[in-house]
Amino acid sequence: MRSVCEPLVRVQAGDFDLATEARRLSDGRRDVGAIVSFTGLCRDDGGRLEALELEHYPGMAEAEIGRIAGEAAQRWPLSGLTVIHRFGRIAPGENIVLVVAASAHRRAAFEAADFLMDYLKSRAPFWKKEHAAGETEAGWVEAKDRDQEDMKRWKR
Amino acid sequence: MTMKLIYFAWVRERIGLPEETVDLPADVKTVADLLNWLKERGENYETALERPEVIRVAINQEHADHAAPLPAKGEIALFPPMTGG
Numbered sequence: 001m002r003s004v005c006e007p008l009v010r011v012q013a014g015d016f017d018l019a020t021e022a023r024r025l026s027d028g029r030r031d032v033g034a035i036v037s038f039t040g041l042c043r044d045d046g047g048r049l050e051a052l053e054l055e056h057y058p059g060m061a062e063a064e065i066g067r068i069a070g071e072a073a074q075r076w077p078l079s080g081l082t083v084i085h086r087f088g089r090i091a092p093g094e095n096i097v098l099v100v101a102a103s104a105h106r107r108a109a110f111e112a113a114d115f116l117m118d119y120l121k122s123r124a125p126f127w128k129k130e131h132a133a134g135e136t137e138a139g140w141v142e143a144k145d146r147d148q149e150d151m152k153r154w155k156r
Numbered sequence: 157m158t159m160k161l162i163y164f165a166w167v168r169e170r171i172g173l174p175e176e177t178v179d180l181p182a183d184v185k186t187v188a189d190l191l192n193w194l195k196e197r198g199e200n201y202e203t204a205l206e207r208p209e210v211i212r213v214a215i216n217q218e219h220a221d222h223a224a225p226l227p228a229k230g231e232i233a234l235f236p237p238m239t240g241g
Contacts, residue, residue, distance in 0.1 A: 057233060125238055140166050140236065
């Protein structure tokens with residue numbers, strides 16, 4: 001049986017650094033042939049959005065991302081996997097989420113990162129509130145059916 | 157049965173509490189029972205839970221469906237569909 005990598009999961013208010021996280025998965029190794037990363041950023045939606053406020057369920061957020069990351073590590077032959085999700089107030093242009101997957105070959109790394117993001121969006125306990133420019137009342141972002149559909153791609 | 161309930165996002169805002177401890181009657185056995193029972197507790201609960209089918213539930217920090225039996229102890233969280241990532 002192949003060894004299954006131990007994913008690194010962090011839920012934090014502060015920013016992260018993609019280069020640092022990618023290096024962590026290749027440093028001192030000779031077996032890594034591919035690193036795929038996905039960074040989700042806060043966008044201003046054509047100037048409409050002033051900031052996002054991300055609420056999360058402390059404890060469950062880490063546990064649920066850990067379960068999803070663990071499943072990815074079982075499904076694909078990864079040498080390393082890192083998932084970082086921020087919470088709190090995040091302005092347009094700032095980072096929200098990072099997934100870095102490392103493997104001997106590119107296909108596993110691409111697919112694992114894609115899978116992680118699809119599952120994160122629908123299963124990790126985070127909720128976005130939008131602070132729109134010129135509006136005093138902030139509104140909760142509604143979940144999209146599309147996200148549920150995306151998750152079905154991985155059923156087997 | 158004493159149970160800790162935790163609320164998030166608009167469920168928390170509409171109920172007006174981040175969490176509370178409740179004493180459940182013996183006939184409240186499943187998540188669906190709990191949602192029905194909570195709705196009777198006041199207008200704020202009724203507003204928060206008016207569409208029970210959209211409410212997501214976690215039992216001891218793991219996703220559960222509405223048919224799931226309530227645990228003997230621990231925490232139950234109620235929240236809207238998630239929008240992270």
